[in-house]
Amino acid sequence: MPVIDNLPPLREVIATHELAAKKSLGQNFLLDLNLTAKIARLAGDLTGADVLEIGPGPGGLTRGLLAEGARRVLAIEKDPRCMPALAEIAAAYPGRLQAINGDALTVNPLEHLTQPIKITANLPYNVGTELLVRWLTPPEWPPFWDSLTLMFQREVAQRIVATPGSKAYGRLALLAQWRTDARIVLELPPEAFSPPPKVNSAVVHLTALPAPRYPADPATLNKVVAAAFNQRRKMLRSALKSVSPDIEDHLNAVGIKPTERAEQVGLEAFCALARSLDAS
Numbered sequence: 001m002p003v004i005d006n007l008p009p010l011r012e013v014i015a016t017h018e019l020a021a022k023k024s025l026g027q028n029f030l031l032d033l034n035l036t037a038k039i040a041r042l043a044g045d046l047t048g049a050d051v052l053e054i055g056p057g058p059g060g061l062t063r064g065l066l067a068e069g070a071r072r073v074l075a076i077e078k079d080p081r082c083m084p085a086l087a088e089i090a091a092a093y094p095g096r097l098q099a100i101n102g103d104a105l106t107v108n109p110l111e112h113l114t115q116p117i118k119i120t121a122n123l124p125y126n127v128g129t130e131l132l133v134r135w136l137t138p139p140e141w142p143p144f145w146d147s148l149t150l151m152f153q154r155e156v157a158q159r160i161v162a163t164p165g166s167k168a169y170g171r172l173a174l175l176a177q178w179r180t181d182a183r184i185v186l187e188l189p190p191e192a193f194s195p196p197p198k199v200n201s202a203v204v205h206l207t208a209l210p211a212p213r214y215p216a217d218p219a220t221l222n223k224v225v226a227a228a229f230n231q232r233r234k235m236l237r238s239a240l241k242s243v244s245p246d247i248e249d250h251l252n253a254v255g256i257k258p259t260e261r262a263e264q265v266g267l268e269a270f271c272a273l274a275r276s277l278d279a280s
């Protein structure tokens with residue numbers, strides 16, 4: 001096991017603080033500090049940046065982030081049992097780690113952090129997707145964060161980076177790719193975690209673009225994409241009937257065949273359709 005700090009190995013931390021993994025909190029811990037330092041590096045240059053970490057657990061990734069030079073880390077953890085372990089890390093990195101016992105869905109990180117801000121997380125699948133959608137749909141763009149480096153089950157990661165014509169392509173891909181550059185940067189087998197989950201995992205790195213890739217009103221684009229993919233097997237002329245009675249004219253005007261299905265249509269064309277609807 002590599003030494004990245006003078007703190008005890010993670011297995012010892014888990015034993016000392018009796019952190020038996022809880023299924024209800026989606027706890028699958030990373031115990032290899034070499035790997036957590038690698039994930040921290042995938043977030044880019046951390047020196048000069050504040051990092052928001054969601055779900056630090058016993059602190060493997062937290063230690064990686066601090067060892068890789070993060071200016072400050074705000075770690076939000078729901079499980080109170082993890083707080084003493086996180087306090088030990090805070091003591092080893094004076095003034096650089098603030099750990100909050102709370103639910104990431106309710107704590108406002110902006111009360112504690114200064115830009116530039118990078119977000120990292122290894123979270124349960126449902127919480128991770130809900131937070132990702134929130135981070136991608138703020139009232140204003142650019143958002144408060146510069147990049148997101150997030151662990152997902154591989155199938156969700158593939159949905160984020162999917163391209164037209166693939167099964168994984170849908171709302172999540174369009175939402176992510178409209179305003180970020182999104183890439184899978186690491187794939188991990190179940191054995192990387194303790195206990196091992198049933199599925200493979202992947203880290204996705206998303207960098208916020210200064211402005212959306214193509215102009216469109218967010219609410220209109222969201223309405224169109226939601227309607228199109230809610231009935232993804234239907235031709236767009238029927239799937240989008242509820243959006244506008246003249247939908248065939250709008251589809252033709254922007255060069256989308258009304259007989260096409262949502263999964264064949266790219267981001268640029270969806271944005272053009274949203275603009276056409278708003279112009280009428």
Ligand code: SAM
Pocket residue numbers: 025026027028029030031054055056057058059060061076077078079102103104105121122123124127
């Ligand atoms: N980051 C650690 C690691 O990589 O070893 C732990 C990862 S574990 C998959 C997910 C962590 O998220 C757990 O520590 C769990 O208690 C925490 N968690 C689950 N739901 C949460 C929520 N809503 N807010 C904050 N933390 C949460």
